[in-house]
Amino acid sequence: MIDKGGISLKYVNAIVVFLVLLHMYFGAGDYTDIGCSERERRALVDFKNSLDFESKWLSSWGDEDEKKECCKWQGVKCSNSAGRVVKLDLKAHSLHGKIYPSLMELQYLEYLDLSSNSLHEDQNLKWLSHLSDLQYLDLSSVYLSTANDWLTVVSGLRKLSTLKLSTCHLPPPTLNTSLYLINASPLVTLDLGQNYLYVPTSSILFQWLFKFNTTLVSLDLSSNHFYGLIPSAFGKMMVLRELDLSDNQLQGMIPKSFGNLFSLKALNLSRNYQLNGSLVFLHNFSSCANNSMLESLVLHSNSFSGSLPDFSVFPLLKEIDLHNNKLNGSLTTSIRNLFELETFDVSYNYLEDVISELHLSNLSKLRSLDLSSNSNISLNLGSNWVPPFNLEFLNLRSCKLGPKFPNWLATQNNLSLLDISCNEISDTIPKWFEDSTPNMHYLNLSWNQIHGRLPNLSKKFPSLAVLDMSFNFFEGRLPSFPANLTILNLSKNIISGSILSSCKTITSPSLLMYLDLSNNQLSGVLPDYCVSKWTSLQILNLADNNFSGEIPSSVGSLRQIQTLKLRGNSFFGELPLSLRYCEKLIFMDLGNNKFLGKVPAWIGESLLALRVLIMRSNKFNGSIPSSLCGLTRLCILDLSQNSIFGNIPHCLSKLTSMYLGSSNGTKDVDGFSYIFINRVPNNWVYGSCTYLNTHANSAAVVIKGGVLVIHSSTLPFLRLIDLSGNKLTGKIPGELSSLSGLTSLNLSRNDLSGEIPQNMDEIEELNSLDLSQNRLSGRIPMSMCNFSFLDYLDLSYNNLHGRIPFSRSLSTFSASAFIGNQALCGPPLTENCPIEATSNRTRHGDEFKRWFKVGMGMGFFIGFWGIFGSLCLNRTWRHAYFLFLYKVKDWVLLRLALYIARLQTRFKRNNNH
Template sequence: MCNPLLSSPYYVRVAAILLVFLFVNSPICPAGFTCQDNERQALFQFKIGLKDPGNRLSSWDVTTDCCLWKGVSCDNRTGHVIGLDLHNDHNEHQHRYQEQSVSDDRWALGGELSPCLLAIEHLTTLDLSGNYFGNMLIPHFLGSFKQLATLRLSRAGFGGRIPHQLGNLLSLHQLDLSNNGHSLLLDDCWWLSNLTSLQHLDLSFVNFGIAANWLEALNALHSILEIRLSQCGLLNGIPSSFQHLNLTSLVTLDLSDNYSNSTLPTWLFDLKSLQNLFLRGNYFYGSIPASIGNMSSLTVLELSDRFSLRGSIPGALGNLCKLQQLDLTWSPLRQNLSDMKEIFSGCVKNSLTKLSLRGASLSGYLPEWIGDFQNLKILDLSMNSLSGKLPSSLGRLLSLQQLSLYGNELNGDVPETIGWLSELVILKLGLNSFKGGLSENFFANLTKLKNLGLSSTSLALNVRPDWKPLFRLEYINMSSCILGPQFPSWIKTQESLSSLHMYDVNISDSIPDWFWNFSSSLEFIDLSHNGIRGMLPDLSELSDSKLTYVDLSCNLLEGTVPQFPRSISYLFLSNNSFSGLIPPGIHKTMPKLQYLFLSKNNLSGSIPLFPCNLEELIALDLSDNHLSGELPDCWKGSSNLQDLDFSQNEISGQIPISISHLTSLEHLILRGNRLSGGLPSSLDSCRAMVLLDLSYNQLSGEITWMDRSFSNLKFLNLRANMFSGNLPPLSQLNSLRILDLSRNNFSGNIPKSYGNLRAMSYSLNHVPSETASYSHVAMNLEIKGLYIQFSNVLNLVAAIDLSKNHLLGPIPEELTDLYGLRFLNLSGNNLTGHIPDKINLLKVLEALDLSSNNLSGAIPPSFGQLNFLSYMNLSYNNLSGRIPISGQLSTFDSTIYVGNQGLCGIPLHECQDKVSIKDEAHLTSPEIWLHLSAELVMFMLLL
């Protein structure tokens, strides 16, 4: 029953007074719709100019109240639009629409930014970050928003010059123009000095071009708290000194990756309020000054560099009681870690949560005091020269989440105390010399472990076959450990695993059926260099698989070539015993293939046409099989193919003309087949070609066109074919480092222009940096009488082999201009004339073969200056005179001079003084003998 007091006139009057009070003090809402009509119209016009492929602004069409539109915010009192947040968070959209296979671009707004937006005069926030506006200029009209406090245009695809009109935004607190891909240009910084209300500035990846006054301009921003200028290409680098610094409120400064190449700036250590300092990648030289101890507010110091900073860490750093993160990665400190106790015994010992000295040229052993960092969460001492055993004190780092010690010279057993680190998420001990094994007890407390790296340690995993570890790993690298011979069944419990590296782990078992779908996250598998046997199942029906990389090479697998899920991009099955035909429909079952390696198997039959239909294919290796028939003649100009290796098969026919459509082709290897016909001149369309190996075929005809193309060609091998005519003109091939035209029918003289092969004039220590490593391709050369395969060091080889042709004339003296030449073979021709006297200019020459020619004259004494010469053959020529005995020539035996009747001296017979027949007849005359007898009598009388 209701209380009668509540209905009395007194309470009615009180309620009325309260209603009036609430009405007077409530926000006054404008009549009609919440948002202003002119602002709604302006937003409609703005939307018309935009491209919205993901239909993110669909709510703008549902209601006329623009304050309810997605990304629009209004003032509660006035109804004016004050915020426009249209940033693109792809991760958010990906989660919400997981059933759709969306790409980054789908959700990115684009198009034009209409100046009708100026009608929204009360705008305080504009965020267009994460979209893509196609390198569009930042509109000048954005500088007209008088009340704008936040402007974010990061990762939005803007380009061109940043308009100076942005300097009119006097109310701006935050400006973020970062990560627009260096296409955004800042040509002057003075307009920044007008933004006196600015607190947060991020211009990372903005190209500062000729803007040399950046520090002076920023020094005018008295309220600035955060400055980020990472990878800006700061003109003249970062100033080493600066007077009258006003940045007294600065909390965060990021000047990383500007490649300053100067001394460490002294003005940085006057920033007493600075908490976060990022200076990585600036090639600072000199040492870290002791004045760093004055930065008492510092919590994060990232000074990671590479091969420039010198000297030890100053002891004053140990007094930074608030320092939480210290990163000196790749700073060549060249200190003994044991000697750094004094530094890390200060209060910094209690504050540090991250210590990274990776690649800092540290030596010595890991001391016991390393366990005193009670709050340490990340310890990275990898890639140094630390030796000795691991201290048991590591087990005291109970807060540790990451322990990285890989790439040192540590040895002994892994202490059981590391297993006490129950917070550990990342454990990397690989590339050391540990011995012994790890038991189940070692891992019992490591329940949070996600990343386990033990590769190249020879450690054994001593666990039961039915072991079920409590951790759930996402990354495993145990390559070159001892896990076999059985396939480790505990892997089945790792349902979150995405990357598995277990090559060379002594597995001689078959792969169990459960392996291929035990984890829905699995993307990377490397089980190569084991003894895995058996056949693989058809995996093409694993529709939900994320598998992109599989390496099963160098095993004992057999059967037909297996099919993998549609997601696969990298498939390496070389060095097995697969047999039968190559499936012709690979382009349908595995359409995303980029790398397919099936070399050194027992495959037969013809090559299917699938390579021509794999649009993403980059590298295909079918070498060392029993493939026959002709090469595919279906290549398209749209192909991305870069590497093609069909060598060591039984392929016949001619080189198809359509290969010339492969304009991205860099490596074409057809060595050791039965190809015939000529070398098609249409190949000059393959201007990206770096390596061309057609050796050991039956190709014929003349080559006259190669000089006008192949400007990128570095390695050319046409050995053991039937090419004829003059040697091909090659003088314009300025990148050529290996030339093998041996065992053909070439005739005529060696062109003097071969001395212009510029890349062969580089010495071993001055090979151009663009000459990359070629670990996935190889070339076979006859060097020092042996057949040698070069792969990883292919870029360091400079060689010419013109042997066993029908070449005439002298050795061009111009060849001695190839100062970087390491191997030269001109044997088995009909060369005449003398050996060039300037042969000593080939200072790095290691092997020289001039045998079986018609060379004459003396061996030049300059041979003695060839200090690297370890192989030489001058046999079967017409050389004469005394053999020089200086330098390397004194180390060779007589076999290299066989067949030169006129040579004498060590190591052949002693040289005898000879006279001509005419002189010999003159000596036998009576008059001469009488004269000599008279002189002899006089000589005896004098005695």
């Protein structure tokens, strides 16, 4: 029936039905009304139930009627056509537990992301092989240390284009040979970073990845400890745009084939350290094109040498980081053509140049500039020059900016980090400086000659976290400081007054980790109010000021403290018992104060992490507590110039860090010098002038008769015991000789008696030995002739007698090392020894002649019987006996030769005397 309107109702209904069916088939929006498969829904529920605890983010998943439509669950996406789960995105949702293999039921899955959760796999990844449609797989940060089949499994996923397995603790890869021969999947993105696989570049892994040389666009192999040469096969990856081989153990020169990577936009070869050669390989990137596509070039922390490349062939560069290499020559003016440049870092090289406006005038997009710590770079910029850029990061350490503050800095009002330390600036801080950089987080003006009063930075720099103005001529009282300071170094200035008012202005004192006010003229007590609030403090250095009073008991609240330096003040009283709670202390210097009482036994019972303990020049008394022998990590023990009496504990031999070859002493002592290295930009703690920790972790000790300041770079190699200037009695314990790595031993100015231990030469590394001004008696041991590194010796003013032993090592010391011993004789003293020494030489000579004759007789006897046996015995016996005699003869003659050589040496030594 035809309606007068034109179209029959029957046809209208048919069209409606068709449209409904069409909608059901192709779907609308992201989801389908068909509903998810019960099998897949069950698999997802099983996965959820297998987790250690239920994440709130998965609350939409469940068996309840209102939750049965899994295509509407969080993180789940289904296909429009059949209602199959094709995408599962559970990235970073605090999931904990084992990956339940029920996910293998999602056989139509194309996208799987379980990254950034606390998931793990107990055995293998075989379940993944069932997901044959998988195109995107991200398991980054999933713990896969036992998944030995990971490479075989992912190789079997023929449609995979994106694979991300970074920070998975992957085991070294193995690969099924049959899968290796199959055509590779169209892999476009591969991220295996931070797995520390430790395999050579010739391994099966590299052979596998080179199968994707026509498809791979992004490749991240960073932090894997890969070792060996960089394979030239990388040059075949013609479509590669991003390559990251950083933080490995690659070595040698960059292969020429890298010049074929015309599509490369980002190259990172940093922190391989043994990559060397010149940067000529970079020129090849543009050899077959007008200009390179390169945007990011990161080659820092290697051994590249030679001059900088011509940057004009890289007009798209946004980032250049070449710091910490061995590059030399001038800073090419070609950087002025890099109109897109945002980051430029050539610090810690050997560059020499005068930087002018010509270098920098076109860099309008520059945000980070680091020219610090080169051989000889200076800036020659006009006083009225206005830079085209507005920097956020500026490091010009040692760039000779002085003597005035550079006016062009006034235009840089967006700085977050500014380091102009060691620049020969002899000026006051200009007014514009305080108002120009409100976003400052890090400020270093140290090692200049800046004078005047310290500015009040609390309002001008509200975000300031790191402030270093040390080694200048600032004077006056401490001002207010920004509330959120983490690191404050004002050492080596002329600052006076109390610290109480300043520490009250730091409204967040619990953030303070580093405080160095040493070498000033500060006075007053150490305020209990301040100390009790410094709960995060790791380094406190108040040395060489005029502080007085007792140490407040609140010092026990410094539970994170690692370095405590109070040397050179007028602190008095006993050490507070609460200090024993500072169990992380590594370095404690209390020297040159007025502390009194016994050396606390709790130091050796509670402060077991101590490497450096200096308590010299105080008023401590009593005996040395044996508990100090429990400080097995101790490398410096200085209790000198006190009133300590009694015997030297024999148990000092338990200070095992002073043994030769000990691993506790050398590296660990300096390990705490870099506590803050990850809290501020990469380079700020290094430099040719000073850095924050060099001064804080130095130690003033007596070596070779004089006071030396040992800085943190040298401190790891020093092992010292100084008990001088006390009232110690008894003998020198022979057990001290077991401290084979000891470099300095000072027991002078005590009341020690007895003989010098015969085995002192077992202290193989001894460089300085002072036993002067005691009551030692007997002869100087002959074993002291065996010292290899002894550079300072003082045995003066004792009761030693006899001839001074002669050796190459002892002959270098003057008479002052031996004077005051009335019965000592022989060079270098002027007193001649009695005739008794000559008879000794005769006796030793007779002994040598006697043994020489014995040796000749034995040789003749053995030779004679060898001939006799060959003549008198039958053939079989003759051969056996002849062979036996030769063996006996060789052994006897060898022993005799060694003994005779020893006698000869002794005979010559005594004749020389």
